[in-house]
Amino acid sequence: MTKAQIGLIGLGTMGSNLALNIAEKGHAVAVYNRTASKTGAFFENAADLRERIVPCATLAEFVAQIRPPRPVVLMVQAGKAVDEQIAALREHLEAGDMIIDAGNANFRDTIRRFGELEGSGLTFVGMGVSGGEEGARHGPSIMVGGAQEAWRQIEPILTDIAARFQGEPCAAWLGEGGAGHFVKTIHNGIEYADMQMIAEIYGLLRDGAGLSAGEMATIFQRWNSGPLESYLVEITAEVLRASDGATGGPLVDAILDRAGQKGTGRWAAVEAQLMGIPATTIETAVAARSLSAERDLRLKAQGAYADALPTGRLVADEAFIRDLEHALLAAKLAAYAQGFAVMEEASTEFRWDLPLGTVARIWRAGCIIRSQFLSEIAAAYDQAREPAHLLLMPAFVDTMTMASPALRRVVARGVEAGLPVPALAAALTWFDAFRQGRGTANLIQGQRDFFGAHGFERVDAQGDHHGAWSK
Numbered sequence: 341m342t343k344a345q346i347g348l349i350g351l352g353t354m355g356s357n358l359a360l361n362i363a364e365k366g367h368a369v370a371v372y373n374r375t376a377s378k379t380g381a382f383f384e385n386a387a388d389l390r391e392r393i394v395p396c397a398t399l400a401e402f403v404a405q406i407r408p409p410r411p412v413v414l415m416v417q418a419g420k421a422v423d424e425q426i427a428a429l430r431e432h433l434e435a436g437d438m439i440i441d442a443g444n445a446n447f448r449d450t451i452r453r454f455g456e457l458e459g460s461g462l463t464f465v466g467m468g469v470s471g472g473e474e475g476a477r478h479g480p481s482i483m484v485g486g487a488q489e490a491w492r493q494i495e496p497i498l499t500d501i502a503a504r505f506q507g508e509p510c511a512a513w514l515g516e517g518g519a520g521h522f523v524k525t526i527h528n529g530i531e532y533a534d535m536q537m538i539a540e541i542y543g544l545l546r547d548g549a550g551l552s553a554g555e556m557a558t559i560f561q562r563w564n565s566g567p568l569e570s571y572l573v574e575i576t577a578e579v580l581r582a583s584d585g586a587t588g589g590p591l592v593d594a595i596l597d598r599a600g601q602k603g604t605g606r607w608a609a610v611e612a613q614l615m616g617i618p619a620t621t622i623e624t625a626v627a628a629r630s631l632s633a634e635r636d637l638r639l640k641a642q643g644a645y646a647d648a649l650p651t652g653r654l655v656a657d658e659a660f661i662r663d664l665e666h667a668l669l670a671a672k673l674a675a676y677a678q679g680f681a682v683m684e685e686a687s688t689e690f691r692w693d694l695p696l697g698t699v700a701r702i703w704r705a706g707c708i709i710r711s712q713f714l715s716e717i718a719a720a721y722d723q724a725r726e727p728a729h730l731l732l733m734p735a736f737v738d739t740m741t742m743a744s745p746a747l748r749r750v751v752a753r754g755v756e757a758g759l760p761v762p763a764l765a766a767a768l769t770w771f772d773a774f775r776q777g778r779g780t781a782n783l784i785q786g787q788r789d790f791f792g793a794h795g796f797e798r799v800d801a802q803g804d805h806h807g808a809w810s811k
């Protein structure tokens with residue numbers, strides 16, 4: 341057998357599916373896993389793709405089986421395992437070889453790894469991959485960070501294995517260093533917001549209007565053929581529709597209301613804060629997921645506040661369902677606008693020059709937040725002559741003008757009924773502050789000057805001023 345064109349380490353769910361995808365697209369791939377039995381089992385199950393898969397029992401064998409210069413994809417758990425794997429690989433690789441970290445790495449770790457590998461003769465690439473198991477197997481969205489030259493080397497394979505949107509591969513070089521992993525982190529922040537807002541609407545329909553899972557499935561399914569058309573809305577309908585083998589009832593009712601998180605959403609919120617970019621919808625979605633995990637505490641609080649609970653009912657009539665659809669659209673747009681604003685700032689701060697139109701374009705297929713709405717975002721960035729906030733682009737001013745009144749009504753009804761809508765409310769209140777030409781921070785400046793002589797600007801004069809406060 342001729343040598344493999346690429347190697348892949350880590351045969352967990354994502355790694356094994358990505359390896360099968362690579363082989364299926366006609367590229368011979370050497371595979372290695374720390375636990376050798378996993379490699380054997382993977383190979384056994386690879387059916388006719390086995391002819392393009394080279395299972396390797398040791399790292400030495402793995403490296404020897406790849407044609408130099410060797411691209412090696414790491415699909416191991418983000419964090420320590422990546423550093424360990426890089427250290428082990430360095431013993432075997434030669435100058436010119438390339439290590440591609442395709443896990444959900446923190447982009448700050450990626451930047452550190454670039455530094456550590458500098459001068460080693462090895463090339464490093466930080467690559468965000470989105471699309472879950474299905475995406476890895478049949479076409480993920482691929483966000484590449486590193487030297488442009490490195491991208492050119494691996495571009496043919498990556499564009500072969502990536503998802504396609506109307507024939508265009510959803511893989512792109514986004515910038516140097518940690519750019520790819522940063523963009524993936526923001527993708528996940530938006531993913532958290534999207535999922536949380538959908539869950540809040542589910543909560544209004546379930547607890548406010550008393551709809552069954554099946555009835556809600558029908559609503560989400562219908563929304564999936566309108567402006568909300570997206571993977572997450574589509575799978576929400578499917579999740580709501582699924583029945584439980586054990587109880588015969590809806591599976592969603594048998595699932596505990598406690599969501600996990602691996603950290604990428606939190607990183608998005610933290611980075612937004614560090615850069616001073618308000619991304620309250622994303623932050624709130626992360627916090628809501630954390631509160632979901634505190635189930636015991638919530639159960640105690642439910643008991644403690646039983647007497648304080650409002651008991652308002654909602655009626656799921658046509659008007660309310662339409663409001664929910666528009667509310668989700670407006671809130672979703674706010675979340676995306678926040679995520680894109682964070683990327684815009686990071687682009688300057690880290691000198692990445694992130695191509696935001698391209699980011700939107702490669703998110704149109706393969707990834708978890710894929711939605712028809714991303715085509716509009718891509719088009720808006722293409723038409724923008726200079727960097728602009730998404731919500732100042734004419735197409736989105738129109739959408740927000742049309743949809744934000746519904747968001748206001750939905751948040752108000754949720755609040756009145758005592759049903760939690762934190763991410764929807766965060767989107768609305770952020771939007772209200774965003775579009776308020778005359779804000780209230782003049783009072784904050786007055787307070788700051790009062791207690792700390794921090795100074796303030798005047799509306800009618802230049803320079804730094806102080807009040808003659810009588811303390």
Ligand code: 6PG
Nearest residue numbers: 470471472528601602603604708
């Ligand atoms: C993707 C996803 C994926 C992520 C899972 C779980 O784009 O394919 O973002 O990378 O790992 O969604 O993330 P949480 O455990 O943080 O929810």
